[in-house]
Amino acid sequence: MSHAELVCPAGTPAALRTAVDAGADAVYCGFQNATNARNFPGLNFTPDELAVAVLYAHGKGTKVLLALNTYPPAGKFDLWRQAADLGARLGVDAFIVADMGVADYIARAHPQARLHLSVQAAASTPEAIRYYCAHFGVKRVVLPRILTIPEIRQIRKEIPCEIETFIFGNHGLMVEGRCSLTNYLTGQSTNMDGVCSPASDVEYVRDADGAMSSRLAGFTIDRFGPDEMAGYPTICKGRYTAPHRPEEYYAFEEPVSLNLSRLLPELIGAGVHAFKIEGRQRSKSYVRGVVAAFRQAVDDIRAGHAANIADLLALTEGQKQTQGAFETKKWR
Amino acid sequence: MTKLTLGPIAYHWSADKRRDFYARIADEAPVDEVYLGEVICSKRAPFHEGDLPTTIERLERAGKVVVLSSLAEVMLKRERMATSDLAAMDHPEIEINNAAGLYARGQRPHRIGPFMNAYNEATIMWMAGQGATHICLPPELPAEAIAIAARSARALGLGVEVQVFGRLSLAVSARCYHARAHRRTKDSCQFVCADDPDGMPLRTRDDMPILRVNGIQTQSESYVDLVPDAGRLVADGVTHLRIMPQEVDMVGVTRLIRAVLAGQLPVAEAGVRLQELCAGRQFSNGFYHGQAGYRRIANATLAP
Incomplete structure (x- = not known):
């Protein structure tokens, strides 16, 4: 059985501590700039905050994954380079990357660093994933939210790295890392500005x-x-x-929230190594509730029990939920 | 000498329409290079891929360089096969739009398509080291970044391409929005996208045109028009200007842009004539100016 690691959102230092205390195996976070895909006002970490957060998380046995998962526009690459150097110095456990230039830089400058391939890289086939593994030593791929469980099971057999999938939260519809809709209307880019x-x-x-x-x-x-x-x-x-x-x-999708709690056992069976909970923009109480509920569910499944998913379903009560593409390709 | 290219047809045009289109392009359009192949939806490919050898031959006889473009989205077995088959070709040149294609191609020469996200000099240098000979930049890059990317690509001996005309690709998805609009799914689509040779318009609830749907792709409502900026693009190191096929007189469009490049047609007059050729279409250049893509920014310098 896979480790079924829970990867939880940490939009702020307070949310990070909350997720760690609620049982996250790993948290993911970013700096307060364009180097990560949730560059929202009031979110993310200063270098000093990240230093403290890494110590706190490591003290409780939780890993810290640093999202450097945007695409630097030409002329601004130094910002990403500095963020990578800083992350390495602070001892983060892995970098989540999408841009080939960023991946190449970290692989060369910090050869000991562990690389995860962000969903923003849109690698949805064994061949695409193997490209990143072979060239940059990627150890884990975060799969796009467009694959069915049989497809995930098949990919697992054909790649040399771990798989992480989203299980809960806001449900993106477009292939991530390939969407300029926001920039078309607002002048701010998802890929370049986060x-x-x-x-x-x-x-x-x-x-x-x-x-x-x-x-x-x-x-x-x-x-x-x-x-x-x-x-x-x-x-x-x-x-x-x-x-x-x-x-x-x-025209594209209803405003639904992804909730794969019912599919957890199947996803574990398909060889998914880690489960990602979306929501770096969410409140501490949301993070606490979601992380604790998934912690319980994963522990139950790993102990061979049926998971009580009532708590998970209650988390999105009143909201429309979907299992997205995971259950059937009719979604497409 | 700056090259004019014709990008791959994004829409589900019929085989007949494509044959007629490329016959006219071969005979009458002053473009140097033509990209062929299905980039958007693997279900469409069987309708026209049988014609590829004759189309390639026809275009090459007319002196055009032909490049085959690969699928942007690769998921299914047949898409993986199509991508690796394309990557195995020695002739013509190929343009890769998905990392699956890069994996299959290895170090052999290839072009990098606009879906590959070559945003910066570090990525371009990486790609050049892996056999890329040519880079088409993402359409949302602003002018300053284009200049820096182009300079570094030129220093590595790469061709550099920017789209200067046509609807912009803004997003792709695993879901087919054409099928969805007709209450179908991708597997049962019955090729309804064929009904919209210039994309299916979406309007806001206060009736503003906003986006176009083309199968799994979402495009801009506006046509990008960087013809007035062609001189600056070339001065900044861009070697190839890409014209995307739209449902307008494309021979007229390519001739007009060629005339501007040759200094035979003033930019202001070209703008008026382009609007005539594309009646009812809106134009934009916001991305180039670092602003919202739909915007049309007045140009300070009109001389090419």
């Missing part, structure tokens, strides 16, 4: 008919009736019209 549908460009506008429009950079991403709860204007979760769909529809 930004997705930035809060600074969001406004909620009450229309004359009582409906609420949620807008991103002036574009109406969705409208909600007086009785509906207005959702956040994420471009790939908005409602639009098309020639065959004169009534607005979710």
